[in-house]
Amino acid sequence: MSLSIGIVGLPNVGKSTLFTALTQKGGVATMYPFASVEANVGVVEVFDSRLLELAEIVHPQKIVPATVEFVDIAGLARGSSFGEGLGNQFLARIRETDALVEVIRYFTDSEVVHVDGSVDPQRDNETLATELVLADLGTIERALPRLAKEAKKTKPDAAKYELAMRLQAWMDDGNTARSFDFSDEELALVYDLHLLTMKPVLLVANVDEDKTEETPLPINGIYPIPISAKVESEIAQMDPDEAKEFFEMLGIKESGLIRLVQAAYQLLGLMSFFTAGEQEVRAWTVPIGVKAPAAAGVIHSDFERGFIKAETASFADYISYGGEAGLKAAGKLRQEGKDYVVNEGDVMHFKFNV
Numbered sequence: 001m002s003l004s005i006g007i008v009g010l011p012n013v014g015k016s017t018l019f020t021a022l023t024q025k026g027g028v029a030t031m032y033p034f035a036s037v038e039a040n041v042g043v044v045e046v047f048d049s050r051l052l053e054l055a056e057i058v059h060p061q062k063i064v065p066a067t068v069e070f071v072d073i074a075g076l077a078r079g080s081s082f083g084e085g086l087g088n089q090f091l092a093r094i095r096e097t098d099a100l101v102e103v104i105r106y107f108t109d110s111e112v113v114h115v116d117g118s119v120d121p122q123r124d125n126e127t128l129a130t131e132l133v134l135a136d137l138g139t140i141e142r143a144l145p146r147l148a149k150e151a152k153k154t155k156p157d158a159a160k161y162e163l164a165m166r167l168q169a170w171m172d173d174g175n176t177a178r179s180f181d182f183s184d185e186e187l188a189l190v191y192d193l194h195l196l197t198m199k200p201v202l203l204v205a206n207v208d209e210d211k212t213e214e215t216p217l218p219i220n221g222i223y224p225i226p227i228s229a230k231v232e233s234e235i236a237q238m239d240p241d242e243a244k245e246f247f248e249m250l251g252i253k254e255s256g257l258i259r260l261v262q263a264a265y266q267l268l269g270l271m272s273f274f275t276a277g278e279q280e281v282r283a284w285t286v287p288i289g290v291k292a293p294a295a296a297g298v299i300h301s302d303f304e305r306g307f308i309k310a311e312t313a314s315f316a317d318y319i320s321y322g323g324e325a326g327l328k329a330a331g332k333l334r335q336e337g338k339d340y341v342v343n344e345g346d347v348m349h350f351k352f353n354v
């Protein structure tokens, strides 16, 4: 499972600059609104120093970090949902993502045009929220004729149609789909609509270069993650030594991108476990609370189908006993069965039979 995240925001707030920094492969960052005319998709490796520690023990042929896919689309200006600007056509590209990152302009640079004339994070957030709600209303409206037809077939189809109607009324009042009080069955029904306002959102404040260590003003009580897209894009082009010097000069602890990815994991309730073998040391992304067979299934469906057991050690044990042989000798390699709830950082070796 590779996590995928859509980057949204008003035009010219630094989405592509952030995307480029994340993926280091040249999205388009320019001085003008609506610069991004094509959606960019980039895959980012999730930096995790534990992989290096495991590799020191196992000496694998390769290290495979977890990845996150980012999708950069054009800005959504006021009226985007009705076709002003280019936002509209790109929304389809982020329908299938797991979460959204909303980039909000906090930086003050007067050289960079603001589509609504001034820097106002609260207002911009509301503008964007409205556009996303309108986009979802468009989705529902387009789906209704089909749902009405299908409603005659089965009971769940009828329930789905009825739900879409109620949701439409709710969102017509300006509410997000997320804030609708779904029953568990309804949650399953609404999934197919891929509504944007159902997705969890991470707020990113694109702040001035010297403000990355300050807490940005909250938006509706939520504190955005401060990042300077400009600083990140500069760091992205440096080698590690240069970057370290640059951090020190600016008084920055770590790249904001690491913070961003960590926050995304937290928001989505995700964690990592590891596999460590001669071929590869690898991080896998799973939901918190996942059981061993389902975790095995992330690697290969056969592993889940034919799951027998998982030889498991905590990351700390794995390191302090120097790997599998040491763990075995000390009786610290646990044999876990199908009800085992995987812990963050577990190093696992699955036994299966198909």
Ligand SMILES: Nc1nc2c(ncn2[C@@H]2O[C@H](COP(=O)(O)OP(=O)(O)OP(=O)(O)O)[C@@H](O)[C@H]2O)c(=O)[nH]1
Residues within 6 Å of the ligand: 009, 010, 011, 012, 013, 014, 015, 016, 017, 018, 028, 029, 030, 031, 032, 033, 034, 035, 036, 073, 074, 075, 076, 107, 109, 112, 206, 207, 208, 209, 228, 229, 230, 231
């Ligand atoms: N000063 C400053 N300028 C920035 C920062 N981030 C982006 N910019 C500038 O703002 C302009 C727009 O940046 P983009 O990354 O293209 O913005 P965007 O959100 O992708 O814009 P659209 O794709 O048109 O919606 C460019 O001139 C960037 O150099 C920042 O953190 N600080």
Ligand SMILES: [Mg+2]
Residues within 6 Å of the ligand: 015, 016, 017, 028, 029, 035, 036, 073, 074, 075
């Ligand atoms: Mg852009």
